[in-house]
Amino acid sequence: MAIRSVKEYKESLRDGRRVYIRGEKVEDITRHPILGITVDTIAGGYELTASEDPSVRDLFVAPHPKTGEPINRYFVTPANREDLANRTKMIQRSIEVIGGLPFGRDIGTDCLNAAFVVAGQMGKKQYQENAMNFLEHLRKNDLHTCGAVTCVKGDRGKEPAQQKHPDYYLHVVDKNKEGIVVKGAKIHITSAPAANEILVVPTRQMRENEADYAVSFAIPANTKGITFICRGGRGAWSDHEFHADRPVRELTEAMIVFDNVFVPWDRVFMCGEWQYSMLIAYTFATFHRFTAISYKVPSVEVMAGCAVAMAKYNGLDKVSHIRDKLADIAAYVETLRALTNAAAADPVMYGEIAVPNPLICNMAKLHFASKYHEFIKLIQDIGGGILATAPDKKDWDNPDIHDYLEHYLGGSEKYSTLDRLKMIHETMRHVCSHESAFHEVTTVHAEGSMAAQKMMILAESPLQQYEAKAMAAAGITPWSKRL
Numbered sequence: 001m002a003i004r005s006v007k008e009y010k011e012s013l014r015d016g017r018r019v020y021i022r023g024e025k026v027e028d029i030t031r032h033p034i035l036g037i038t039v040d041t042i043a044g045g046y047e048l049t050a051s052e053d054p055s056v057r058d059l060f061v062a063p064h065p066k067t068g069e070p071i072n073r074y075f076v077t078p079a080n081r082e083d084l085a086n087r088t089k090m091i092q093r094s095i096e097v098i099g100g101l102p103f104g105r106d107i108g109t110d111c112l113n114a115a116f117v118v119a120g121q122m123g124k125k126q127y128q129e130n131a132m133n134f135l136e137h138l139r140k141n142d143l144h145t146c147g148a149v150t151c152v153k154g155d156r157g158k159e160p161a162q163q164k165h166p167d168y169y170l171h172v173v174d175k176n177k178e179g180i181v182v183k184g185a186k187i188h189i190t191s192a193p194a195a196n197e198i199l200v201v202p203t204r205q206m207r208e209n210e211a212d213y214a215v216s217f218a219i220p221a222n223t224k225g226i227t228f229i230c231r232g233g234r235g236a237w238s239d240h241e242f243h244a245d246r247p248v249r250e251l252t253e254a255m256i257v258f259d260n261v262f263v264p265w266d267r268v269f270m271c272g273e274w275q276y277s278m279l280i281a282y283t284f285a286t287f288h289r290f291t292a293i294s295y296k297v298p299s300v301e302v303m304a305g306c307a308v309a310m311a312k313y314n315g316l317d318k319v320s321h322i323r324d325k326l327a328d329i330a331a332y333v334e335t336l337r338a339l340t341n342a343a344a345a346d347p348v349m350y351g352e353i354a355v356p357n358p359l360i361c362n363m364a365k366l367h368f369a370s371k372y373h374e375f376i377k378l379i380q381d382i383g384g385g386i387l388a389t390a391p392d393k394k395d396w397d398n399p400d401i402h403d404y405l406e407h408y409l410g411g412s413e414k415y416s417t418l419d420r421l422k423m424i425h426e427t428m429r430h431v432c433s434h435e436s437a438f439h440e441v442t443t444v445h446a447e448g449s450m451a452a453q454k455m456m457i458l459a460e461s462p463l464q465q466y467e468a469k470a471m472a473a474a475g476i477t478p479w480s481k482r483l
């Protein structure tokens with residue numbers, strides 16, 4: 001069963017996993033009003049591989065590199081720029097087709113690809129074999145994976161070994177000939193309660209005295225000692241919202257507690273090699289920021305479209321200061337698109353694995369995170385105060401007041417009042433809602449804070465080359481050529 005059905009995926013989640021949300025234990029997450037939305041969003045990814053539209057199915061299903069059997073294309077380890085470009089296409093097409101991102105395999109394979117690169121750099125055959133066997137397990141069973149990287153971290157000013165207690169960073173507490181035992185908690189993990197497998201990668205560089213924190217592995221979600229404590233999401237549509245006839249798409253994040261969890265050796269990709277903790281965290285971040293910049297493009301396209309449409313509904317689309325703002329909006333989106341494509345087109349090769357260009361991935365993530373609030377401000381400006389105060393669908397549906405709304409809430413006479421109101425509500429969702437505030441924080445922090453991107457940009461940029469050029473321009477002898 002290299003390609004699973006939605007039914008098989010949902011059935012696999014009824015496996016005794018320990019999940020809590022809003023203080024309650026959930027026995028069957030597929031039937032829960034909030035977690036069920038996460039499950040259905042992930043299930044959307046399984047609908048894509050079963051699609052009857054060949055242009056969709058052929059994008060998401062690929063032949064197994066050795067056997068030719070159909071597998072999900074996310075399980076093809078990128079070997080060249082085409083493979084990377086396909087990852088971007090898959091992410092973007094998912095959003096277009098199902099209306100949300102079924103982060104089903106993206107983040108997990110971002111972790112696994114990093115584990116492959118680092119196992120190769122370490123030259124440890126056993127880890128390479130473990131990673132390969134695990135990949136075959138994913139391919140064969142078409143599993144949903146999440147990526148658990150971010151530790152809870154305690155006092156950010158202190159390193160793991162200096163913390164008040166040892167568990168602020170996930171670490172190895174015991175080892176025997178069968179495997180290792182780990183303790184700690186990972187936080188903000190996207191779609192974790194609906195995953196089959198959890199992939200764990202260290203969150204940062206570790207030092208020699210922190211070798212127990214340099215640990216990477218994969219473990220089934222129902223393993224003894226694992227508990228998911230989930231974010232309460234928005235839930236289903238309410239009847240006061242205008243919405244298209246499509247389901248809510250949302251992914252819940254969870255804190256995953258590892259309470260003395262046993263991991264067999266054949267599931268371990270790093271254990272104690274602290275010298276490589278930086279490389280695995282760094283390589284994961286590069287793959288993951290590439291995932292992020294890919295999914296952001298279709299999201300910000302819709303938001304930019306709201307600005308274009310609101311300008312028209314308000315009768316202002318020819319006004320110069322509005323056009324000036326639309327130019328800034330378009331430049332934000334198109335810069336992101338160009339950088340995303342460039343990151344795929346110029347990979348760095350680690351053996352046979354193509355890693356998206358680290359400098360460009362970080363520039364793109366920094367671009368969308370650092371300018372996102374400005375982008376939102378422009379949309380809010382064009383839309384007007386009605387984005388904060390619009391009457392809702394129940395007002396529109398109430399015959400007592402409907403005619404007032406119809407009469408007074410029109411804009412440009414080219415468009416109906418109902419369409420204007422629907423577009424106001426769509427725009428509100430993106431720039432004036434609980435969800436939009438969630439996305440503002442997410443855009444800054446998910447896939448790493450802006451300081452993390454700047455650190456990587458400095459590490460990847462040819463600063464000395466710039467300096468040498470300036471010295472030559474100024475007629476100064478380079479430092480290296482002085483006696």
Ligand SMILES: Cc1cc2nc3c(=O)[nH]c(=O)nc-3n(C[C@H](O)[C@H](O)[C@H](O)COP(=O)(O)OP(=O)(O)OC[C@H]3O[C@@H](n4cnc5c(N)ncnc54)[C@H](O)[C@@H]3O)c2cc1C
Binds near residue numbers: 148153446449450
């Ligand atoms: C919606 C969402 C989904 C996410 N999904 C996932 C996921 O699937 N998997 C996963 O592993 N992670 C995930 N994350 C986590 C994300 O990667 C982190 O939020 C991010 O790395 C920032 O870490 P933090 O939240 O602990 O913030 P903090 O580390 O507390 O950062 C707060 C600020 O402090 C600064 N700071 C922190 N430490 C230091 C230091 N030592 N020195 C100087 N400055 C410092 C940061 O730069 C930042 O400005 C997700 C986050 C969000 C919001």
